[in-house]
Amino acid sequence: MDGIRNIVILTGAGISAESGLRTFRADDGLWEDHRVEDVASPEGFRRDPELVQRFYDARRANVMAAEPNAAHRALGRLDDAWDGELLIVTQNIDDLHERGGAGRLLHMHGEALSAWCLACGARHRWTGTLLDEPPCPTCGEAELRPDIVWFGEMPYGMDRIFAAIACADLFVSIGTSGAVYPAAGFVQQAKSAGARTLELNLEHSQGSHWFDESRLGAASALVPAWVEEMLR
Ligand code: BJW
Numbered sequence: 001m002d003g004i005r006n007i008v009i010l011t012g013a014g015i016s017a018e019s020g021l022r023t024f025r026a027d028d029g030l031w032e033d034h035r036v037e038d039v040a041s042p043e044g045f046r047r048d049p050e051l052v053q054r055f056y057d058a059r060r061a062n063v064m065a066a067e068p069n070a071a072h073r074a075l076g077r078l079d080d081a082w083d084g085e086l087l088i089v090t091q092n093i094d095d096l097h098e099r100g101g102a103g104r105l106l107h108m109h110g111e112a113l114s115a116w117c118l119a120c121g122a123r124h125r126w127t128g129t130l131l132d133e134p135p136c137p138t139c140g141e142a143e144l145r146p147d148i149v150w151f152g153e154m155p156y157g158m159d160r161i162f163a164a165i166a167c168a169d170l171f172v173s174i175g176t177s178g179a180v181y182p183a184a185g186f187v188q189q190a191k192s193a194g195a196r197t198l199e200l201n202l203e204h205s206q207g208s209h210w211f212d213e214s215r216l217g218a219a220s221a222l223v224p225a226w227v228e229e230m231l232r
Contacts, residue, residue, distance in 0.1 A: 004196070004230075005084035008161075008168040009075065010186055012091045014175020014202060015219045019066040019096055025177050041151045049145075053131040056112065056146040059093070063112045064127060068100035071174070071223035076101020078227045087164040089157075091176060091183050093148060108155040108183065114147035123147055155182060168195040172226070175219050178205035187211060200226060 013023035022030050038044040039055045068076075079086055079102045088105045090097055093112040097105050115126035119141035126144070128134075133142040149155045165171065171190030178184045187197050187210040199211040200222040208214055215222050 004169045006164070006167050007082065007084065007086045007170045007172065007230075008164050008186070008190065008195075009086070009088045009172045009174065010091070010176060010183060011075075011088065011097070011174045012176025012183075014177075015071050015090075015223070016066070016069075016092055016094055016096050017175065018069045018071070018218060018220045019094075021062060021066050021092075021094055021096075023175075023177075025179060036151070040148075042153065045145065045150070050131065052146070053129075056148065057129045057131050060112045060127065063094040063096075066094065066096060068096040069220050071219035072096045072100025072102070074100075074224040074227040078230060079104050081231050085164070085167065087161070089161055089164075089183075089186075091180070106157045106160060108149065108157055108161065110146070110148040110156065112146070112148075115144040116147040117141065117144055119143040158182070161186070162189070165189050165195070166193050168193060170198065171195045172198045172200065173205065173211070174200045174223060176201070176205060178207040198226075 017023050024030050039052050045052045075088060086104050088097060088102050089108055091109045093110055095113055113125055113127055114123050115130060116123050117136040117139060120136060120139035122136060122138035124137055130144050134144060135142055136144055165186055168190050171187060173187060184207055187207055190197055191210060197211045199205060199208060199214040201216060203216060204214060
């Protein structure tokens, strides 16, 4: 792809599916066992903190047991080799991009392996349970919640994301259904800014018509092939 220097890549649950982490909206997806509003909203957490802590304790354990796949590793290789600007914006809370070698990365929906203290605001890397209400290592209060962006909350890093999209020559969306905003709107913003837009997904996403090109298939095949093209 000639003339491309600045790249923004948006990833979703589909990129981690082949690492054994369930997506959200598939028939056997994460929401199948729960009502979304019960486990992914601040109101749900206030209503039943034990249910929410149990849900994210299980997700945290699954993340730690998973390994990056060929798609994560290909993006790590691109990040390492690409001289221009590059930002990988992930909606995923797993750390498979990091373990796949990506450094220019932003977790817009938070991180499974982080806990956020509602008493003092500190964030701590967390690999164990939050169900037994452990004290915050900074202030000692038992007010830790998963460091996750739930519905109705402001995603992280929006200024940095919008700035990167405004300068992007290429916007690539990988493994996301396009069902959740503001991420679902990035393709339109990228197009308005003059970027070329490419979708890599198992099936067409909800906003598929906004993309200049859609390649359909598994991320573990499509992403390495696309990265090869970019580095040729
Ligand atoms: C493969 C594959 C393979 C499978 N290879 N592909 C009405 C209109 C517009 C907006 C709203 C509205 N009402 C409310 C809103 C706002 C709301 C929203 O969008 N709601 C929608 C339901 C409409 N959004 C919010 O509240 C957000 N905050 C917000 O808007 O703040 C205000 C604001 C204002 C202005 C600027 C900025 C902000 C917060 C959203 C928080 C989302 N949180 C969650 C849960 C927490 C994280 C976690 O627990 O993990 O994030 S919801 C859930 O969905 C999770 C995901 O990150 C997110 C996106 O899902 P994703 O990744 O797309 O997964 P799936 O399962 O949907 O799709 C997987 C895809 O992969 C599929 O397409 C498959 O085909 C594909 N696939 N295997 C390639 N092997």
